[in-house]
Amino acid sequence: MKIAVLPGDGIGPEVTREALRVLDALSLPGLTLFEGDVGGVAYRRHGHPLPDETLAMARQADAVLFGAVGDPSCDTLEAHLRPEQAVLGLRKDLDLFANLRPAKAFEGLEDLSALRPEIAGAIDLVIVRELTGDVYFGEKARGQTEDGRREGWDRMAYAEDEVRRIAHTAFRAAGTRRGKVTSVDKANVLETSRLWREVVEEVAAEYPDISLEHMYVDNAAMQLVRDPGAFDVVLTGNLFGDILSDQASMCVGSIGLLASASLGERQTEYGTFGLYEPIHGSAPDIAGKGIANPMATILSAAMMLRHSFGREDDAARIERAVAAALADGLRGGDLGGSDNCEAIGTAVCQRL
Numbered sequence: 558m559k560i561a562v563l564p565g566d567g568i569g570p571e572v573t574r575e576a577l578r579v580l581d582a583l584s585l586p587g588l589t590l591f592e593g594d595v596g597g598v599a600y601r602r603h604g605h606p607l608p609d610e611t612l613a614m615a616r617q618a619d620a621v622l623f624g625a626v627g628d629p630s631c632d633t634l635e636a637h638l639r640p641e642q643a644v645l646g647l648r649k650d651l652d653l654f655a656n657l658r659p660a661k662a663f664e665g666l667e668d669l670s671a672l673r674p675e676i677a678g679a680i681d682l683v684i685v686r687e688l689t690g691d692v693y694f695g696e697k698a699r700g701q702t703e704d705g706r707r708e709g710w711d712r713m714a715y716a717e718d719e720v721r722r723i724a725h726t727a728f729r730a731a732g733t734r735r736g737k738v739t740s741v742d743k744a745n746v747l748e749t750s751r752l753w754r755e756v757v758e759e760v761a762a763e764y765p766d767i768s769l770e771h772m773y774v775d776n777a778a779m780q781l782v783r784d785p786g787a788f789d790v791v792l793t794g795n796l797f798g799d800i801l802s803d804q805a806s807m808c809v810g811s812i813g814l815l816a817s818a819s820l821g822e823r824q825t826e827y828g829t830f831g832l833y834e835p836i837h838g839s840a841p842d843i844a845g846k847g848i849a850n851p852m853a854t855i856l857s858a859a860m861m862l863r864h865s866f867g868r869e870d871d872a873a874r875i876e877r878a879v880a881a882a883l884a885d886g887l888r889g890g891d892l893g894g895s896d897n898c899e900a901i902g903t904a905v906c907q908r909l
């Protein structure tokens with residue numbers, strides 16, 4: 558079982574280190590780790606945020622464990638050299654079109670949610686976000702209007718097959734959960750969304766036992782804080798899913814808690830090839846202080862064991878250990894506490 562470890566920038570290396578300690582504590586047989594440069598650190602060492610050797614390492618692995626990329630000192634670089642291009646490039650190159658972002662209440666954490674405890678306690682949803690299309694990957698440019706004003710544009714588009722495959726992912730996921738898909742779009746305004754809705758309806762016909770509702774993204778943002786417990790599977794595009802998942806994290810308690818799996822169709826001898834990362838970024842404001850919450854990355858490693866290595870028992874062990882650490886009062890700064898990154902990693906290891 559080969560894992561390409563790509564820690565990246567900012568708090569990426571800090572949280573990845575703790576996830577690796579947890580994996581190490583499980584003493585899994587046959588695990589081999591390879592580490593590669595990615596993001597701003599790769600740009601400085603190799604002149605590119607996603608060097609060829611890193612890409613080759615990811616392609617040859619059975620799974621990728623990714624920290625985060627992003628570095629304010631790179632913000633003025635040409636777009637294709639920005640650190641963020643590394644994660645976008647990996648997702649596209651590896652055809653990881655299905656991004657699963659589960660958000661579930663932790664017992665004892667309801668009071669730390671941005672929502673009232675009785676509302677927060679009911680949250681148990683998964684955002685199924687399309688990850689290789691939409692406005693993130695559309696043609697983009699800067700120019701000038703005819704009357705000389707600066708303008709910038711990004712093309713938003715989805716082809717029907719792109720919508721169809723992510724819709725199947727969502728309906729299959731709903732079949733293993735509470736049987737409900739909420740497809741989130743902006744079909745009252747966007748042509749892209751009108752096609753999205755049409756194709757989702759076609760796919761829904763193949764899943765008669767799953768209920769489907771459509772919701773505009775502005776309403777979805779509101780409903781997510783009004784009654785998050787009403788959502789089961791949220792199916793949406795790249796841009797809307799990015800925004801709604803950060804919002805969902807605060808319904809649970811913190812962005813430092815939400816994990817993700819980015820999957821495609823490629824199968825290895827152990828499971829589905831995937832890339833696993835916390836939903837947060839490189840958090841430059843707290844980087845280097847050792848105070849980031851590594852739980853999102855640790856939970857991403859659990860998702861890796863489940864989806865890429867078929868080790869459900871070990872995945873559940875990690876998830877129980879994280880829940881137990883929270884139940885025992887472990888709190889990073891993001892949750893108003895003072896436990897540092899390493900202490901949280903240690904606490905999770907002790908509860909495996």
Ligand SMILES: NC(=O)C1=CN([C@@H]2O[C@H](COP(=O)(O)OP(=O)(O)OC[C@H]3O[C@@H](n4cnc5c(N)ncnc54)[C@H](O)[C@@H]3O)[C@@H](O)[C@H]2O)C=CC1
Nearest residue numbers: 625626627628644812813837838839840842843849850891
């Ligand atoms: N997948 C990736 O690599 C992502 C990269 N980014 C990049 O990260 C950089 C920073 O972006 P931001 O918008 O600030 O988002 P961010 O998610 O890095 O941080 C937002 C806020 O949440 C806090 N935070 C995030 N993760 C935390 C953790 N584990 N523990 C405690 N606090 C945590 C940060 O300190 C900050 O106040 C940018 O360059 C951005 O492009 C952003 C999101 C995802």
Ligand SMILES: CC(C)CC(=O)C(=O)O
Nearest residue numbers: 641644645693799836837
């Ligand atoms: C570089 C960004 C597109 C990454 C991000 O914000 C995300 O995937 O959540």
Ligand SMILES: [Mg+2]
Nearest residue numbers: 799800803836
């Ligand atoms: Mg994001």
